[in-house]
Amino acid sequence: MFKLETAGLAKRYGETDALLPTDLQVRAGEFLTLLGPSGSGKTTLLMMIAGLVAPTGGQLFIDGKDATYAPPGQRGIGMVFQSYALFPHMTVHDNVAYGLRMRRTGSQDMARLVDNALDMVKMREYAHRYPKELSGGQQQRVALARCFAYSPSVILLDEPLGALDKKLREHMQLEIRRLHQELGATFIYVTHDQEEALTMSDRICLMNHARIEQIGTPVELYDEPATRFAAGFIGQSNLLAGALEQAGSFRAGQHLIPVPAEQGAAAPEGAVSLLVRPEAVELTAPEQGLLQGEISEVVFLGNEVRVLVALPEGAGHTETFIARCGRERQPRVGDRVGLRWELARSRVLHC
Template sequence: MHPKLSTRGLAKRYGAVNALLPTDLDVLPGELLTLLGPSGSGKTTLLQMLAGLVEPTGGQLFIDGKDATDLPAGERGIGMVFQSYALFPHMTVAENVGYPLRMRRRKPAEIDADVASALAMVKMDAFGARYPRELSGGQQQRIALARCFVYRPGIILLDEPLGALDKNLREHMQGEIRSLHRELGATFIYVTHDQDEALSLSDRVCLMNDARIEQIGSPRDLYDRPVSRFAANFIGQSNLLDGRVDAGGFVWRDRKLAVADAGANSLPKASLMVRPEVVQVVPAEQGILQGTVRELVFQGSDIKLIASLPGGEEFSARVSCKTPHPQVGEAVGLSWDPQHAVVLSR
């Protein structure tokens, strides 16, 4: 399958500052790809260059195999949804949604039919005569989505579109976006700094850090097999032990811990990642590691147990609220299946 959109060495500099280092990226037709990362990681700069809002200082952009690097924004066949909604306050909902069609000189009857269809798609068909000031934040967000979807662009860019919504509404709108993505069949490129949003929405996640791509893959790939300490820390919660790899095992404080993927090479510096949910709390003498329970944090369906190791490091596990568990101050063992431990070389 040929990519819908590709970049080759696409880069942006502002004076001496690299906003985006040379970047190669392929996005497949119909894919929902999320650009995830902290502020300053380069994700919004990349999105704006794809949209034609920012001119690159190097590299190329291809859409459907054709060089679109210098193509004006309005000729790229790309729709964009902004976090600020950017609705026209003097226009009704229907007029806002119909605006892209009027700019394309579509016939009035076609505009009315397509606006009605787009509003129904986001469940706002009863609000066409209202003005943006008469809508809630969530309703305004739906109108911004409808305005983008109404002319059926092949690529839709979404720049933190749910950032202004509360938690419950965010989760609801995530479901709406997934449904709309399936219905439209368009290629979505979605920017967020929220890891949960990225994991729940995406076909693939492009994790960015320091103006470059850190790792790209399915949500499960990034969660189960991060390639670096940054990836392990940014996505989900992680226990990280610093040590080295020697003869196929991970060495921590002169103890060799069994792992499944250490490989044959020795590494003088490496880290071992173990997710809290795979850690089993056992009697102290039976654990791979021994520690003392320092804190218990109630998290609804389970409890986060935080243990202090002999060297002062923290190591956490999840235990059920509904079964007996150790109390603060008790000695515990911490164990896990070596298949679930990941060696990180950087």
């Protein structure tokens, strides 16, 4: 039995589909991230799980029970918003205690649960401060503690780190991941940040145009994307458009590129795409490369260098190819180079 399951769950506003009929299964205790661009349907799905938006079709099950139209307070779900939604006139302690008070928790139990929740997020020493006296990261910790205090079995997080700077955001990603492991609750997390999803998730549900594009572990989505959209949205990608002329050969314009034989044999006739990740690409002498081009840009990234190579016209409808190399190499703009990769590190996409 899944902790949470949707069967054809859908939402329509007039003539617009905010979420097409969607089947999703969430395992107990897992960290599932809903990832996708704005308008992909991820927040609509989260709000229907929370009970804040009524579906126009389908069903929602929590612990095997139909919760499609159950009131939010009866779903056993906690929610953390991007805006934190703290009460400015209440102390940290009272903000965290609010949900417990609404559930008529006894005063002794309430004090213990509030202290435990604040200990989890390392905010107990700030219990008597007000939200205006806290940093953005501290306010986010309080919002998490308020949710954790009453021990919901499912916790929904709607882009909770969106307002934080990069360094604090990265720190909070690890903190939320640690808290998930301590609590053992089921987390469903919404973001449009691919790095955040890769860092935190057990599985990622990638959404596009109001439907699920692909579901899998971070490694599966990165190494085995099912579509061009998945390949382009998760990580940096080099995507060549072309066709398979015969098993083991991919034609991109004037270039004939070998591909893994099992992928070439399994692909249908007609247009396909070839995916090569930048970290798989090696810069060589022009005559040694599978493709040739001219370096158009060199970007220093600290521990590595990103190199953009301009390809000749007709090379798979792609103007540039991205490669990465160590700092010991000093590529220069204008150099002619070859691009080479191991065949096993390329992937044929059928759509």
